Amino acid sequence: MTEEIQNKKSEHPTDEQQRVVIVGGGLAGLSAATALLGRGFKVDLIESRRQCGGRAASFEDSEDGSLVDACQHVAMGCCTNFLDLCEQTGLGHYLRRDRTLWFIGPDGSRSACTPAGWVPAPLHLVPLLFGMNHFSLLEKAALSWGMVRLAVRQKLGEGDSELTAAQWLRSRQPERVIQLFWQPVIESALGESIDFVGITAVRKVVVDGFLAHPKAADLLVPTEPLGEIFGEKLVAWLRGQGAAVHSGQAATGIQYDESGKATGVLCGQDVLWADAVVLAVPWRAAKRLVPKLLPPVDESFVGSPITAVHLWFDQKIFDLPHAVLVGRVSQWVFQGEEDESARNEKACHAQPKDVEHHCQVVISASRGICDGNRDKLLETVVNELQEIFPAARGARLIRSRIVTDPTAVLSVRPGIDRVRPNQKTPVENLFLAGDWTQTGWPSTMEGAVRSGRLAASQLLELAHMKNDCVVKDLHKNAFIRLLVGQ
Ligand SMILES: Cc1cc2nc3c(=O)[nH]c(=O)nc-3n(C[C@H](O)[C@H](O)[C@H](O)COP(=O)(O)OP(=O)(O)OC[C@H]3O[C@@H](n4cnc5c(N)ncnc54)[C@H](O)[C@@H]3O)c2cc1C
Structure with a gap:
């Protein structure tokens, strides 16, 4: 469901409430929205895709219509802001903690x-x-x-x-x-x-x-599809708190007044008037929207690919929740979560018919893998699973799907932190967010959530409000602080 953008160019709102427009409904934009709600702002979030969640997304399985994550995402115990966001919005129980x-x-x-x-x-x-x-x-x-x-x-x-x-x-x-x-x-x-x-x-x-x-x-593994957790439940939470979420609407430009302040976000012919704007889109989109505000991102910013190989077998091929496969092409394998209908079927003691067991192999930094030959990659991955797991040898592979995101994450090369931009920009009321901005973290869900919270903190500072959006890292004891020099 989407909310129509109401304000045409001629209709400047007259209400007293400060209005923040967030562009981009990935974790960065969603976390900025979450941080600003309840602090007296009216929040509008614009997302160009049908569903929010950005790269933490799922696709609809063509066979049974269920949601499958494009690629398994995991967080770690040290991802304090990501975990805090999930707790704050009632989503914490969708994360399984594997010690x-x-x-x-x-x-x-x-x-x-x-x-x-x-x-x-x-x-x-x-x-x-x-x-x-x-x-x-x-x-x-x-x-x-x-x-x-x-x-x-x-x-x-x-x-x-x-x-x-x-x-x-x-x-x-x-x-x-x-x-x-x-x-x-x-x-x-x-x-x-x-x-x-x-x-x-x-x-x-x-x-x-x-x-x-x-x-x-600790490994934190989502137990429901990312599209459901972030694309549906988190968005429902935001709407419940009064945010307007306009999905399927792409921002095409930023509108400024004569003094250079941002006054709104253009979506084709429409404008969403804004007292402040948070631009939470990937770096290429940011470069199109605010070219003058960014460092030379094209030269320094390189994406790194991640590949997920989805496999549906006619039986469960291993008995672990996950495994790190070292010294092989396959890097991680994750057990698919049983879907609701399968669980219900079991609960009714019915004999499940044609049950498929989904598992997923994840390969990071996958550029040039198996010479770009997808059949060879599939064969390699299946052979590796058969070598490792005896049950895979007797299992029938029903179907498979390979999903590669060529620019899954920002490649954190030496010196990259010198060019990652701060959330604060030369435009007083326009802020950047996204896992590629300066967070001190790599390009991860934690990095994205932090960036949104850092942008929100800067905005609150501008409004002379308490800016306590970012939560602390896990406590380091005195010995660790001495060791690492903090
Ligand atoms: C395959 C893969 C595996 C990964 N695995 C992990 C993992 O295991 N753990 C982990 O922590 N991280 C992982 N990541 C990284 C993680 O997904 C990202 O760091 C995080 O989701 C980035 O969030 P973001 O909001 O910064 O950007 P995005 O998720 O890219 O969100 C930006 C949003 O802006 C929208 N947008 C763009 N242009 C416009 C416009 N003009 N108008 C309106 N909206 C616009 C986009 O549609 C998008 O929804 C993985 C990423 C990928 C791709």
């Missing part, structure tokens, strides 16, 4: 790696790091030392921040540890190859995602 990370080594060995919950950080990581069966004791020790070295701020000197992860790691870590830990972990956390990603971004993952807190590395 155990399941690794499957190149030899097929399974490792259940669970951080300890009862010892102070960083000791909580000992069972996780030393639980990886595919490493020797020496390799485990090297990996742990590598983490500490990376975390110690003084060791990461000025010059180091210009290095890629591969450049930093190759002179400091055994090749096998790079291949079987750093590469899969970095590529899945940052969505980019270790050959391109900057070591500073990796340090953030190590410190915030592993060392900082016993809950930092």
Whole structure:
């Protein structure tokens, strides 16, 4: 359902309430809207697609009409703002918390790696790091030392921040540890190859995602389709709080007055008058809408691809909630959530007919994978699953679908943080948001939510209001603070 844009160019609203127009209904725009509601603003959100959610989206399965995520998204325990947004809007229970990370080594060995919950950080990581069966004791020790070295701020000197992860790691870590830990972990956390990603971004993952807190590395897995959680439920929450959400409407320009202040957002012939604008669109769209306000994004901003291989088998092929497959083309495999009808059928003790079991293999930094040959990719992934999971050998693959987003995330290369723009722009009442803006975080759901909250904070500051939108990181104990230099 969408709400018509009411105001034609001639109809400037006369109401007293400050009106904020948010362009872009991805997590950045949705979080900005959530932060501003209840603070006396009238919020309008414009989204060009039929459904909000942006890249955290689902498609309708052509076979049974159910929603399937274009690509599995996960968050980590350290994603405090994303989690806070979900809690605030009543969506927290749609996230399953997996404390155990399941690794499957190149030899097929399974490792259940669970951080300890009862010892102070960083000791909580000992069972996780030393639980990886595919490493020797020496390799485990090297990996742990590598983490500490990376975390110690003084060791990461000025010059180091210009290095890629591969450049930093190759002179400091055994090749096998790079291949079987750093590469899969970095590529899945940052969505980019270790050959391109900057070591500073990796340090953030190590410190915030592993060392900082016993809950930092918890995996948060959505239990319902993203399209339902963000596209429907979050939008319903916003509407319930008084926001107007105009989906299927693309912003075509920003309108300014003679002093250079933004006065509205153009959608073709219509204008939505605004006292302030939050532009929460991807960088290419932002460049079209506000070219003068952005740094040279074309040269510095590169997207990194992520591929999801969706597989529907005639039986369940593995018994884990997820698994990290190291040393293979497939990087992660996730068990599909059983849909409502299947659950109901079971509840009625009916014999489910033609039940399909969905699972999804995710491959980050997937450029050039299997030479771009989709049949070869499908064959490779299925072969790998059959090697690892005995049940897959006897299962029939009913159907499959490969979804690649060529610019899934911003490639966080060395020096990128110098050009990521702040949410505040030279136009006093126009703010930027989006996972590509300056958040200190990689391009993730947490980064997007933070950017929306940072934009909202700047807007509140302009309005001389309390700007406490961004919640704190997980608490770091004194030892960790000393270690990382905070
Ligand atoms: C395949 C894939 C896998 C990923 N996996 C993970 C993961 O596991 N964990 C994680 O944390 N992150 C993951 N991400 C990243 C995460 O999805 C993004 O970081 C986040 O969703 C970005 O949100 P955003 O609001 O900044 O941008 P977007 O989601 O891109 O939202 C921008 C919105 O603006 C709209 N728009 C554009 N132009 C206009 C216009 N002119 N007018 C109106 N609206 C407009 C777009 O339609 C879009 O809805 C993944 C991304 C992809 C693609």
